[in-house]
Amino acid sequence: MHRTILASLLAAAMLLSGCSRPKDAAVQPASSETGSSQSEPEQEVMNMETTENVIYLAGGCFWGIEQLMQSIPGVIDAQSGYANGSDETDANYPTVCTGKTGFRETVRVEYDPEQVSLDALLLAYFYVIDPTVENRQGNDVGTQYQTGVYYTNDKAKETVERIAEIERSRSRSFKVEIGPLVNFYPAEEYHQDYLEKNPNGYCHIPLAEMKLFSSLRIDPGDYQKPAAEAIRDKLTSEQYRVTQQNGTERPFANEFWDQFEKGIYVDVVTGEPLFSSTDKFESGCGWPAFSKPIEEPAVVELPDDSHGMHRTEVRSRTGDSHLGHVFTGDPESPSGVRYCINSASLRFVPYAKMEAEGYGYLLDLFEE
Structure with missing residues (x-):
């Protein structure tokens, strides 16, 4: 009887989820290898083992988040598992799929901070998830698909909370759990590296978004947002009005609308590289116009229904x-796309000064 009930619950859960287990994979029993009860201290110590440079990310089906993290240079290891569930419940796929355990499908990410920052990993994560929904991502519905970022030390906590605050400020609602890791159990072996084993397998993250992060050179951790008072002191009144108060400068009466000198345009607040002169084109709009950013994730696009119009706002990452x-x-x-950008939000770095100002790693943007 118990097995019949369990099978029925699992089948129902799978109907709701695109992240169902492969047909040829057997359901693993609750054992010390596949997730035993957290009441066993020895197992809990093993699964809670961390290093300083580790973060735990719940972003819907763990197959996609695991693959995304593995694609980012500097990530040492990404492991699918179950985090922050009730400690009297076995952490295995059948029980987690009942939706009654509190466990989230979570990926343990270990990274080399000399190659990639925690900022970069978190902003990649937020780029691919929908932070406005609860207990779902894509086609997957259930408490196991609740989004969350779980940290294990104070240094990571500071970074997570700083990035979460930025993301919260540009979301109409924010449902991502932010907090410490309570527990973590590795998922069954057939879940590990699932999309590498099954290249055509289901994933709620578009392949194009995955590819964006495999060759990025701009690390957002190098361009952190200053404190509010520092921003006010740094900017002119016009720069502050535009960047911090969503203002718009006058067309044909701004610094860069008709400039085409060789170089890059960076965020006036953080210095993060945003656009290149190679993608700047002559436009009759009266503001600087670009066909694309240097790297797509460097800018964030948000719906803007202000002033009785339906537009897409662009903000720096x-x-x-x-x-x-x-x-x-x-x-x-040339691409049919126009990024219409206020000069007051940009600082121009001429090609001849890029190396001296720390942007030498982008000089090859100008190679033919």
Whole structure:
């Protein structure tokens, strides 16, 4: 009777989830290898073992988050598992899929801070999830798909809370759990590296977004947002009005609208590289116009229904500066896309000064 009930519950859960186990994979029993009860101290110590440079990310089906993290240079290891559940419950796939355990499908990410920052990992995570929904991501519905970021030390806590605050400020609602790791159990072996074993397997994260993070060079951890008072002291009144108060400068009366000198344009608040002169084009709009950013994740696009219009706002990734708007179907743009950006939100770094100012790693943008 017990097995019949368990099978029925599991089948129901799988109908709701695109993240069902492969047909040829057997359900693993609750054992010391696949997730035993957290009441066993020895097992708990093993599964709670951490190093300083580890973060735990719950972002819906763990297959996709694991693959995303593995694609980022500097990530040493990404392991699928179950985190922050009730400590009297076996942490294995059948019981977690009942939705009654509190466990989240979570990926343990260990990284080399000399190669990639925690900021970069967190912002990649937020780029691919929907932070506004609860107990679901994509087609997957259930408490096991609740999003969350779980830290294990004070240094990580500071970074997580700082990034979460930025993300919270640009979300109409924010449902991501932010807190310490309570427990973690590795998932069954057939879940590990699932998308490598099954390249055509289900994933709620688009493949194109996965590829974005496999070759990124701009690390957002190098361009952290200053404190509010420091921003006010750093900017002119016009820069502050535009970047911090969502202002718009006058067309044809701003610094860069008709400039085409060789170089890059960086966030005036943080210095993060945003656009290149190679993608700047002549536009009749009266503001600087670019066909694309240097790297797509460096800017964040948000719906903007202000002033009785339906537009897409563009903000900087780490500084959360208001930059302008992006439009499609532009006949003047070589790509049909126009990033219409306020000069006051940008600082121009000439090609000849890029090396001296720490942007030498982007000089190859200008190689033919």
